[in-house]
Amino acid sequence: MYDRAVETMSRRQIADVQAERLRWSLNNAYENVPYYRAAFDKAGVSPSDLKTAADIRHFPFTLKTDLRDNYPFNMFSVPLEQMARVHASSGTTGKPTVVGYTMGDLKRWSELMARSMAGAGIRPGDLLHNAYGYGLFTGGLGAHYGAEQLGCVVVPVSGGGTERQVTLLKDFGPTVLCSTPSYALNIAEVAEGMGVNIAELPVRRGLFGAEPWSNELRSELDIRLGIKSVDVYGLSEIMGPGVACECDTARNGLHGWEDHFLFEIIDPETLEPLPMGETGELVITTLTKEAMPMVRYRTRDITRLMDEPCACGRTHVRILRLDGRYDDMMIIRGVNVYPSQVESVLVGLDGLAPHYQIRLFKDGPLDAMAVDVEMLPDRAQGFDARSAKATDVRHHIKSIIGVSCTVTVKSPGEIPRSEGKAVRVVDER
The missing domain is CATH 3.40.50.12780 (ANL, N-terminal domain)
Known part of the structure; x- marks a missing residue:
C-alpha cells in the first residue's frame, strides 16, 4: 500500500x-x-x-x-x-x-x-x-x-x-x-x-x-x-x-x-x-x-x-x-566534458533539431571530439546555411564548455533515433 x-x-x-x-x-x-x-x-x-x-x-x-x-x-x-x-x-x-x-x-x-x-x-x-x-x-x-x-x-x-x-x-x-x-x-x-x-x-x-x-x-x-x-x-x-x-x-x-x-x-x-x-x-x-x-x-x-x-x-x-x-566523462585536450553538457548547449539552439551524436577520435596523439547535429526540416539545407550553423554551434560549445571540436550539420533524420537508451557517444579511437 x-x-x-x-x-x-x-x-x-x-x-x-x-x-x-x-x-x-x-x-x-x-x-x-x-x-x-x-x-x-x-x-x-x-x-x-x-x-x-x-x-x-x-x-x-x-x-x-x-x-x-x-x-x-x-x-x-x-x-x-x-x-x-x-x-x-x-x-x-x-x-x-x-x-x-x-x-x-x-x-x-x-x-x-x-x-x-x-x-x-x-x-x-x-x-x-x-x-x-x-x-x-x-x-x-x-x-x-x-x-x-x-x-x-x-x-x-x-x-x-x-x-x-x-x-x-x-x-x-x-x-x-x-x-x-x-x-x-x-x-x-x-x-x-x-x-x-x-x-x-x-x-x-x-x-x-x-x-x-x-x-x-x-x-x-x-x-x-x-x-x-x-x-x-x-x-x-x-x-x-x-x-x-x-x-x-x-x-x-x-x-x-x-x-x-x-x-x-x-x-x-x-x-x-x-x-x-x-x-x-x-x-x-x-x-x-x-x-x-x-x-x-x-x-x-x-x-x-x-x-x-x-x-x-x-x-x-x-x-x-x-x-x-x-565513466562518461571525456577529457578533450585537458578539458573535462560530459555528454549532458553538450546536450545543454545544443538543445534549443535556433534552427537545430534536438538530435545529436558525439564522436571521439584521435588527432595525432590527442583525443578529439566531433559533434553531429541536425537542421530543422523548415530551415535552409544548402551548404552555406549548414556551414554557417556549424560555425555557430562550434562557437557556442567553445564559449560555454571551453573545448574546441568539429561540428557537422546534417539533414533531418540522419542522426540515429532511439527506441530505448540513446547512443550519444561513438568512440572511434
Whole structure:
C-alpha cells in the first residue's frame, strides 16, 4: 500500500530507521554472500562494528566488476530456488550484470515505484502508456508493477514500433507516458510526421529515466508533448527504477527513498566521504534487499545531495543529477566534458533539431571530439546555411564548455533515433 506518511518522517526518524535496517542488511551480506564475507574480513570490519550509519565509511565498496566477477548468481544471498525473478543488464561491455529478487523484494520494488509515481503526479485510475522495454531490462516491468500497485491501468506497449506507439496514444488517450527521454523525443517527432499533435492529446505527465538528460531536453519534451516531464532514477544493481524520483511540485532533485537506501557522496579520487552539498560520486547501500544486498555500491554517477525542506513536504534527501556519470566523462585536450553538457548547449539552439551524436577520435596523439547535429526540416539545407550553423554551434560549445571540436550539420533524420537508451557517444579511437 502507498503510505504518504513515510515520506514526511523527521530526519531523526529516518536516521533511526536507517541504522536498524543497515545492521540487518550488513548481517545478511556477511552471513550469506561469500564475496562480502571475504571483503569484510580483508577490510578488518564486521557488521558488529557498525554503531551508527556514519560507520558505513569503514566498510569496503562494491564495484560493477565485482558483480561480473561473480557472474551469474554468486552475489545472491538466498538459494536460487527461493528467488522469484532474475534481471540482467545488456552486457554490451562484457558479462551482463545479473540481479535477483525474492517475492518480498518484488513487493517492495512495486511499492517504491508506486511511491515514486505518486510523487510525480500520477494518480490511481490514470491510463499509463508504458514504452520502457520489457524483458531482462528492469525498466519495463519495474514501471508496470509500480503503476498497477498505485492503481493505474497499464498499456504494456514496450519499446519500438514507434508509429504504432503514436496510434495507441491517439486512440487510447493515456494520461501518462513512461519511456526514456530520448525515445519520448523520437515518439514526438514521428507523431509530427504522422500529422498527430501529441500536445493536444490527453497525456499530461511523462515519467522519464534510464539515461541522463538535461533541463533543456526537459523543456523541449514539455513543449512538444504538452506534458510535465518528471525524472525517475534507479539502477538494476540496487533495485531498478524507483530508487529516487522527482516530485512534480519542485522538479528540483530526486527524492531518494532513505527508508530503503543509504546514500553517500564520495570523492571519486580519494574515495573519502564528502559532506552534504558537496559534488562527488553517488554511493548506495541497500537496507531492505533480501536476495542481493549491495554494500556501498559505487554508481559512478556524479551528483550532490541536499536535505533542505522541499516545497512538496517530503523530507527524504534529494539527489541533484548534475553532469552525468564519472565513466562518461571525456577529457578533450585537458578539458573535462560530459555528454549532458553538450546536450545543454545544443538543445534549443535556433534552427537545430534536438538530435545529436558525439564522436571521439584521435588527432595525432590527442583525443578529439566531433559533434553531429541536425537542421530543422523548415530551415535552409544548402551548404552555406549548414556551414554557417556549424560555425555557430562550434562557437557556442567553445564559449560555454571551453573545448574546441568539429561540428557537422546534417539533414533531418540522419542522426540515429532511439527506441530505448540513446547512443550519444561513438568512440572511434
